[in-house]
Amino acid sequence: MHIVVCVKQVPDPEAAFSMFKVDEQAKKVIPAPGLRLVVSPFDEQALEAALRVREAAGEARITVMTLGTESARAALKHGLAMGADDGVLLADPAFEDGDAYTTARVLAAAVGKLGDCDMVLTGRQAADWDAGVVGCGIAELLQLPAITFARDVKVNNGTVRVERVVDTGCDVIEAPLPVVVTVSNELGAARAPSLRETMRAARKPVVTWAATDLGLPPGDVGRAGTRRTLERLFVPERRGACELVAGATPEEQGAKLARCLLEAKLL
Amino acid sequence: MSARSFEVVVELSAGKPTALSLEVLGLARRLAGQDGGPVCAVCPAADEAITADLIAHGADRVYSAGEPLLADYDSDAWTACAAWAVRTSDPAVVLVGHTTSGADLAPRLAFRVQAAVATGCLGVERNADGLRITRPCYGGNVHETVSFKTRLTVATLRKGCFDALPRDTARRGDTVKIPLDRSTLRARVIERQRESGGDVRLEDARVVIAGGRGLNGPEGFEVLARLARELRGAVGASRVPCDLGWCPHSMQIGLTGKTVTPELYIAVGISGAGHHMAGCGNARNIIAINTDPDAAIYREARWGVVGDYRKVIPPLIEAIRALRGAERKSNATADRRR
Numbered sequence: 001m002h003i004v005v006c007v008k009q010v011p012d013p014e015a016a017f018s019m020f021k022v023d024e025q026a027k028k029v030i031p032a033p034g035l036r037l038v039v040s041p042f043d044e045q046a047l048e049a050a051l052r053v054r055e056a057a058g059e060a061r062i063t064v065m066t067l068g069t070e071s072a073r074a075a076l077k078h079g080l081a082m083g084a085d086d087g088v089l090l091a092d093p094a095f096e097d098g099d100a101y102t103t104a105r106v107l108a109a110a111v112g113k114l115g116d117c118d119m120v121l122t123g124r125q126a127a128d129w130d131a132g133v134v135g136c137g138i139a140e141l142l143q144l145p146a147i148t149f150a151r152d153v154k155v156n157n158g159t160v161r162v163e164r165v166v167d168t169g170c171d172v173i174e175a176p177l178p179v180v181v182t183v184s185n186e187l188g189a190a191r192a193p194s195l196r197e198t199m200r201a202a203r204k205p206v207v208t209w210a211a212t213d214l215g216l217p218p219g220d221v222g223r224a225g226t227r228r229t230l231e232r233l234f235v236p237e238r239r240g241a242c243e244l245v246a247g248a249t250p251e252e253q254g255a256k257l258a259r260c261l262l263e264a265k266l267l
Numbered sequence: 268m269s270a271r272s273f274e275v276v277v278e279l280s281a282g283k284p285t286a287l288s289l290e291v292l293g294l295a296r297r298l299a300g301q302d303g304g305p306v307c308a309v310c311p312a313a314d315e316a317i318t319a320d321l322i323a324h325g326a327d328r329v330y331s332a333g334e335p336l337l338a339d340y341d342s343d344a345w346t347a348c349a350a351w352a353v354r355t356s357d358p359a360v361v362l363v364g365h366t367t368s369g370a371d372l373a374p375r376l377a378f379r380v381q382a383a384v385a386t387g388c389l390g391v392e393r394n395a396d397g398l399r400i401t402r403p404c405y406g407g408n409v410h411e412t413v414s415f416k417t418r419l420t421v422a423t424l425r426k427g428c429f430d431a432l433p434r435d436t437a438r439r440g441d442t443v444k445i446p447l448d449r450s451t452l453r454a455r456v457i458e459r460q461r462e463s464g465g466d467v468r469l470e471d472a473r474v475v476i477a478g479g480r481g482l483n484g485p486e487g488f489e490v491l492a493r494l495a496r497e498l499r500g501a502v503g504a505s506r507v508p509c510d511l512g513w514c515p516h517s518m519q520i521g522l523t524g525k526t527v528t529p530e531l532y533i534a535v536g537i538s539g540a541g542h543h544m545a546g547c548g549n550a551r552n553i554i555a556i557n558t559d560p561d562a563a564i565y566r567e568a569r570w571g572v573v574g575d576y577r578k579v580i581p582p583l584i585e586a587i588r589a590l591r592g593a594e595r596k597s598n599a600t601a602d603r604r605r
Contacts, residue, residue: 029409101384128404131404132370132387139375140375145343145453166368175454176453179454227382227417228414230412232401245570245571254586257554258583
């Protein structure tokens with residue numbers, strides 16, 4: 001079995017937002033210098049799901065793949081240290097300033113080039129744009145079934161069985177391989193890289209492919225291929241006027257708050 | 268975009284269109300305006316009653332596969348139905364509620380019919396150049412406004428951002444039968460496990476009491492439940508208590524959980540990170556109870572209490588009971604005087 005896990009490198013989403021600045025002119029979010037770049041947490045959990053599938057099956061090849069600049073090598077290295085077998089870096093100046101559509105085009109082409117993929121796993125959404133589009137996009141471009149928001153992924157006899165989180169509980173869904181599955185945080189925490197795997201990671205193979213390697217015309221990728229235009233990027237206004245309900249004791253605070261609710265006709 | 272149709276994919280709950288679906292239908296009606304084309308509702312399981320309901324809420328045409336089994340979301344079948352309707356009616360936009368279903372359907376549909384897609388949207392405007400959509404990103408800390416280069420745009424909309432139209436049974440509309448090609452269905456739903464939450468559905472509750480990391484343990488939710496019973500509200504949570512197993516994930520409110528828009532939202536031990544506020548920022552009134560006086564939640568709240576919720580909530584419940592009792596008494600006295 002060959003599993004491809006698509007990961008994205010993002011500025012650490014756990015950092016306080018004061019570490020980010022929004023440049024409204026350039027329409028870019030600027031992380032503070034020194035802010036860590038990490039694998040987007042849902043993508044890390046997608047890799048965790050792949051590792052669990054491999055452990056259950058006894059054997060599987062896991063390829064970790066990312067689209068990004070040279071810095072994204074660190075995301076691959078993290079994936080290899082968690083236990084993936086090899087890496088694919090999709091780096092090309094032509095890929096820059098793309099959108100979810102062009103990203104899915106490039107990733108789908110790369111999965112196609114690998115050729116023998118049984119399952120593509122990725123996070124439910126990336127921690128920067130929060131769109132949740134690329135996974136489904138890869139599935140549609142490769143004409144594969146897609147199962148989103150997985151909290152559990154099992155493979156048996158060429159069939160994947162996924163527990164899919166829905167608003168009111170969970171759906172159990174089965175589909176024949178090959179398939180695309182996006183993973184949600186309900187899967188549980190991803191493992192930390194072990195010392196042994198971290199040592200081995202340096203020796204694991206990583207290939208780098210550009211647009212021409214994938215047979216993609218430059219006009220189809222990056223800014224030239226996008227389907228949407230970013231018009232504006234801004235920090236939303238906060239409401240501001242909070243009335244602090246003070247009191248000498250918690251009893252007094254509780255009583256005052258109840259009176260506020262009564263006066264606002266909220267009781 | 269004049270004369271092109273506006274399509275809405277409708278979800279059902281207990282055999283009726285969901286409140287969010289009707290909000291989205293209302294939005295489509297307004298976007299269509301005077302000059303626009305028809306509003307088409309796609310509802311794979313729609314029967315006569317559902318169809319009449321959708322027409323009364325703004326649909327001109329209802330597309331149904333007439334399959335009662337498709338009342339619950341099925342990714343392959345619903346995507347096929349929506350794509351067939353798109354190919355038949357050539358809409359300018361397809362709108363769907365931002366639920367776990369809508370967030371699955373929208374990107375699949377968009378790629379299938381060569382459309383652009385925007386998910387989790389808060390605002391939609393239409394001008395001569397087309398649509399402009401605003402949505403949260405970076406964990407809700409930033410908003411982006413985007414426009415589109417494609418002939419068709421697919422968007423998922425968050426709850427509480429748009430108003431449903433009042434029900435008007437005098438409205439007229441027609442129906443179209445969707446032929447569903449079963450050979451295209453590959454992923455099968457084997458089982459639907461449903462969690463029974465409290466008495467009040469989180470998404471529909473007028474009062475929501477939500478707990479965060481600051482509850483310091485699962486017992487905290489019992490305190491919140493007591494307040495919820497007093498206010499006839501529902502209990503929710505930020506992501507941390509769900510991930511820690513203090514409460515089921517179905518209680519999660521936020522960017523990757525549910526979106527709620529109650530009259531009153533009481534955030535207990537919640538710091539107010541952007542990803543949480545993305546799910547409750549549209550609540551009419553927010554109360555923050557937190558031990559940290561610098562928590563970001565106070566910037567969003569109408570009232571704030573700095574203190575330990577375990578000490579504040581019990582007297583709050585007592586005070587609510589006392590005030591309600593006094594109110595009833597004075598109303599009764601007023602009635603006697605009348």
